[in-house]
Amino acid sequence: MRAQEVLEALKEKLGDKLRSPELKVEEIGHRRIRERGFLWAEIEREDLLEAVRALKELGPLHISIISGADVGEKIELIYHFAVGYGTPDGEVMVNLRLTVPKDDPVVPSICSVLPGALTTEREKIEFLGLEFSGIPDARKIFLPDDLEAHPWRKDEPELSQYVRYTVAWEAKKDERGEARA
């Protein structure tokens, strides 16, 4: 599948909901030159499920990861999908960018379409303090159950306290007679 085809199919299905799409095609290889495509686009959270369904219809769909960042007033998520595995040079990376305000950090869960996304969604809940509506399992996955801070948020006083506490605890190892690792 070519990146151009993915873009056209998505535009047809989503219309204006797919905002500022940007196509990047790179040439790879020395003897046999092959193209690989990246598609970057922005999308509103209301249209996310529709976009994922459209991608699933295009071909075998794999979600690599959802990356996220605290960008001031908002939280930015990027869904990194790979569409069309199984054929040589046939995969296109589709990166959908989504921003949600911090006072209403609710995103629809895509587990109903792609159950494999559960691990990465659970990770975003604990690291960024997001909520996924309709997620089948919202328990903690990587962080301790009793940690209330969200490590990737830049506005959390609890977290800085936790970091200070840990640093101080490490520094007191000598006093406690524990050898430094």
Add this chain to the structure above:
Amino acid sequence: MKEVRLEPEEMSEKKLEKTCPTCFEVPIGPIHPALKEGIRFTFWVEGEKIKKVDIRPGFMHRGIEFMGTKRNLVQLIYLAERICGICSVSHPLALVQAVEAAAGIEVPPRAQYIRVIIGELERIHSHLLWAGVAAHELGFDTLLHYVWKVREPVLDLLEDITGNRIDYAIPIYGGVRRDIPPEKYPKLKDALRYYRSLVDDFVNFFLRDPSIEARTRDVGILTREEADVLCAVGPTARASGLRKDVRQDWPYFTYPDLEVKALTPEDMGLEVRGDVYDRIVVRLLEVVQSIQIIERCLEEMPEGEITSVPKVAALLAQLKKAEGEGIGRHEAPRGEVIHYIRLEADKEAPVVWKVKAPTYSNFMPWFPMFEDQEIADIPIVAASIDPCICCMERVYLVRGEREEVVWKEELLKLSREKTKRVASRLARHAPWGRKG
């Protein structure tokens, strides 16, 4: 298709008591100082059968992504290298691709070939390590020692080429840090010939052994549909019949020149069943494939520069000015690795760095694999996806007020006893077993 259950809360103890009053809860893990990775499995078992599993990772979370945003980009390579001790070149290879894409740095062809060679040598040693672990979990310690003995030459070779047995410190933005001089080609070729000569032995030991077949056939099945919707990666996905391999699907380095194909058990003329046996088949096929790739690289590798920015100070200055975001992907021995990075001008550290390791994707496929398996099969099913395993420190049996501790050794004993039982049954029934 087996139902893919995603609601562990629904199977809470209360509900289980109603639906399955004879179920026992068996937590396994999480940690022991000697283990590489801590992870807690909670099994609900009825008799010997596993009815439900819940898995809780997180005991080894080191906050590496957070640490990465406090370091400059060159330091970041060596931090990424320490994410995994076994596939230690996979993370730097994905990271350098991401940063090169973000900062627009070119890589000379020879450097790309060297990256491929190191990556494939790593695949050979990682798959051999896994084969040894699998043999150990089944109770074949002789095979474990044999496999790990023949794994040594590839580690020696890596040491000879890079200076280190693991954590090779080879990739750098814009190329690699050490060349493979032509004087070293004969040594590489000798090692590849040695591994080629062992392939028949491996097929005999692993695939034609009746007890290994009895212990792994139709155990820990992951169907094609489950592997697809749960986004399995690497040999785990390929053993379920999905032709999914980053080297084939998404061209990077010189892999398009080398015409790599995703291998499934069909390539050996076998029917795909998606069980542990198929995962052994795929890994053995991939060892042969890696040998072929390296041989072809040695033939085709052009002369030339090994890095486009040889001076680290100049590189750091260039990276400091860079602004943008990039993605790097690599097919590690265990599956897809992806790094996402965002750089801002005048900042030495990345603003966002997100890492995904293969076991992260193969976490969900574990759930259907464990269902309806026996307790004695837990070690081999858990090991079959090749996680950075060794979480089976002990089993804690909890039922009402009765508590009982079962150690890892006992779990292994259970597994070994099963192999013994299976082997003696086979010996009774097989034609070569009937003596007199």
